Amino acid sequence: MKRVLTAITLIALSIAGANAQSKKTEQAVTFGIRAGVDLQNINGHDYLNNKLDNDPLLKFNVGVNAEIPIGTDWFIQPGILYTTKGAKSGDNKVNLGYIEVPVYALYKPDLGDGHLLLGVGPYIGFGVGGKVGNKAVTFTKSTSSLEFFANQGAYFKRVDAGGNLLIGYEFASNLSFQLNAQLGLANIAPELTSGDSKSSASVKNTGFGLSVGYRF
Numbered sequence: 001m002k003r004v005l006t007a008i009t010l011i012a013l014s015i016a017g018a019n020a021q022s023k024k025t026e027q028a029v030t031f032g033i034r035a036g037v038d039l040q041n042i043n044g045h046d047y048l049n050n051k052l053d054n055d056p057l058l059k060f061n062v063g064v065n066a067e068i069p070i071g072t073d074w075f076i077q078p079g080i081l082y083t084t085k086g087a088k089s090g091d092n093k094v095n096l097g098y099i100e101v102p103v104y105a106l107y108k109p110d111l112g113d114g115h116l117l118l119g120v121g122p123y124i125g126f127g128v129g130g131k132v133g134n135k136a137v138t139f140t141k142s143t144s145s146l147e148f149f150a151n152q153g154a155y156f157k158r159v160d161a162g163g164n165l166l167i168g169y170e171f172a173s174n175l176s177f178q179l180n181a182q183l184g185l186a187n188i189a190p191e192l193t194s195g196d197s198k199s200s201a202s203v204k205n206t207g208f209g210l211s212v213g214y215r216f
Contacts, residue, residue, distance in 0.1 A: 027069040034079070035062040036180065036211025042087035042094060044202040047192060052203070054087035057095075061211070067106065077104040077119065085160075085205045086130070094132050096156065096205075098125035102164050117168040117178055125160035127188075140190065160205055161186040174215040181208040 041056040063081030070076055079102050086094040104119035130137035132154035139158035162185040168178025184205035192199040 029069070030067045030215050032065050032067070032174075032176075032213050032215040033063070034065060034081075034211050034213035036060065036209050038083075038085075038180070038182075038207040038209030040085045040087065040205065040207040042085075042203055043206055044187070044189070044204050046203075047189075047199045047201045052087075052089075054089050054094075056207075057086045057088050057093065059084040059086060059207070061100070061209075063100075065102075065213075067108075067215070073107060073109045075104075075106040075108055077106045077121075078102070079104075083125070085207065092133050094130070096130035096137060097128050098160060099128055100125040100160075104164065104166065108170070111169070113172040115170040117166060117170055117176065119164070119166040121164055123162060123164050123182070127156060127158045127160065130154075130156075155190060156203075157186070157188045157190055159186060160184060160188055162205070170215070176213045176215070178211055178213070179208070180211055182206065 038059050038061065039056040040059045042054050043052055045051050061081045061083035063079055063083075065077050065079030067075045067077050081100045081102065083098050083100045085096045085098065088094070100123055102121060102123040104121040106117065106119040108115045108117055110116075127137070127139040135154040137154045137156060139156055162183050165181045166178045168176055170176035182205070187202050187204060189201040189203035
C-alpha cells in the first residue's frame, strides 16, 4: 500500500511539475523580428489651408520586439523599428525615414494550433532622414522662420506620434502574419513665422499594410 501511495505521490508531483514548467514556459518573455510593407500617405492641409490631395506610396518597415506577459493571454509588446513613410503628389514624392517605438497591448488567445493576435497601442517616431523630390529633408523644432523654410524647402518636425492597430495570426511554428493600421496624431509640419505673422499647416502620417514576423 505504501508503495502504491508513494507511486501515486510521485506521479502527481511529476504532473504538477510538468504543468508548472509548461505555464512558466508559456509566460516567459519572448523576442521576435518583424518586417512588412505599407501604403503610407500624408493627410491634412497646407499653409494656405488647402486640403492635401496626395496619393499613397508603398513603403517598408523592419525591426524587433518583445512580448511581456501581464495576464492570461495578455501581453505588452514594445518594439523598435526602422520605418519609411511618405506620399506622392503628381511627380513629387515625399520620402521620410523614422526610428519608431510602438507599444501594443496584445491579446493572444489560442485559436486552432496557434494564436489569434489583436493589438492596440501608441507609437512615437523620430525622423532620421528623407527627401522631398531631390531636396534633403531638414528635421527641426516646432517653429521656423518663413525665410528659412523657403530656402530649405523640405522641412518637418522631428517627432511623430500616433496610434496603431493590428490583427493577425501566429502559427505553432512561431511564424506570424498581421495586418497593421496606423493613424498619426502629431502634426509634423512646423509653424512658420515672418515678423509678427504666423502660418500653420496640419500634416499627419497615416498608413496600413501587411507584415510577417517570427518569435524565438
